[in-house]
Amino acid sequence: MKRALAVAAAVVAAACGSSSPSSPSSSSSSNALSATSSFTISLQSVSMTANTVVFNWTSTGATTYKMMIGTTSGASDLLNADVTGTTYTWTGPRTANIFYARVAPTSGGQTGTASTELPVFTIDMRYVIDALYFGYGPMSQSTAQPAGSAQAAIWADGSTINVIVTEESGTLSLDAARTFVTDYLAAMSNHITINVTTTSTTWTGVALNAIPLDTVVVRVDNTVCPQVGVIACAYYGPLPYGAGRSSVNLNAAPTATTPGGSVAIAHEIGHAFGLHHLVVGSSVRPEFRFLMNPALLVSQLSTVEKAAMAAARAGGMRNGWIRSQAVAAGLVFAQANPAYMPTPASLIPTLNDIIESVVIK
Ligand SMILES: [Zn+2]
Structure with a gap:
């Protein structure tokens, strides 16, 4: 199973500057009861x-x-x-x-x-956890009711995970990978060891099952995610949900003028580490700008996502957990879409801003 990142036509609206008219008069008296x-x-x-x-x-x-x-x-x-x-x-x-x-x-x-x-x-944190770990609920892309046996993909405690960023993927990709790993480990109480290294080997064309276990390779390889407009994609990694290894695949190397898929490295490593999409219609306030949003709103984990991961960890979520265990632990609702609960998608209005010009499939 893989997730793909696509770039829609980039539309960047130029801001129309207008200087404020000079005001010849100003009130020197203040009224304590005037409107705040x-x-x-x-x-x-x-x-x-x-x-x-x-x-x-x-x-x-x-x-x-x-x-x-x-x-x-x-x-x-x-x-x-x-x-x-x-x-x-x-x-x-x-x-x-x-x-x-x-x-x-x-x-x-x-x-x-x-x-x-x-x-x-x-925002109800249980919706955030359900979307990130199981891909269900009103903040996910799925409207289905999940089975209690649905698995969360999390690297097993004590694992050592090697993230290899090829030099061809660019220094922006390497920097993004390092920042993601730092944020991820802090949120997850350092439950695993992660080594981030870089190599001159391209890894292009290497099949998923030929990548060593517990390894995520970030590389340029346009044969994995060929959909039109896609700039990068990744496999879900952790066993038993994933293959125990993953690749993040950029369709083109970044250039001096084009960051290419490097803008999505943390999002794709998120998938490689088992995280699903977290969807909300609005990006008007920073707290709603999620890394795992299929609209690429920010380039690293948000405060809400880090808090959700820490809460899931504290609630006992571990490698191999199934959704019924998360329900019993109070981390998610028994039903993903309870009819009596308002959903963020219906509550929060859709608002557009410039960064929504980049869209993830
Ligand atoms: Zn994605």
Whole structure:
């Protein structure tokens, strides 16, 4: 089984710069109860127990504010808190949902005009783990209900895995492989040893079963993923799900002006290490930009992915685990797509930005 990376026609919109008109007048007086501006979400952390969301806003001159969060637009049934300063950290539910947040200045018992309301999209970590380890659930590409016997692909504890990046694959590929390995080992509590080396041998044309066990070769070889538009692909590696070895195959070597498949090295090594796609329609906020998204949004593991891997590890997920074990450990839902749960794909609107010009199949 292999996954392929394709590049759609690259469309990079040039930003139209327009200088702001010079303003001859400005207000020198401040009104503490005027509407709070620049209300933003600066950070969202996802754990097994909660979504922690950090809000920031610009001071209106007031020293106190009322922070309001509701389950419907305009409501404050979840939170109605007095806040000093211009930041608030909210511990939201663990489940996937949309909530509505706004903030207003307060003074002398009066509440001023509220800010623009922000939708907060919370992510359920169990969906992230299901997608990454089993390829099921509302954040995966599969709508099927998985069998309890579905396997997770994880290198066995104590293994030594050799990642060989051919010189032909370029220094960007080597650098990307090293960064991925550092992030991966930290998230997985160093459960294996990984050696990253480079070689002048091209490895081109070497069959998968001729690659040594516990080895991932990153090479230029355009015979493995011939689909139109594909720039790279990889096999799932770890036994027993995979063949115990893998190759990441670039369809062309990077050049001085074209990074080619090197932009997808960490994503493809993710597949070689057993990770499946993690899909979400939006990339408007950094917390939704996943390495394993089939739209190539970032080039290394995201904070959410690393947190999911650490949570799965802490929950007992190991080489050879099947999905029913993950269900019993509370790491995934018994049903991949419970009808009563909102799904991230339906909650989070699809938004486009420049980096979505690169699409992974
Ligand atoms: Zn992929």
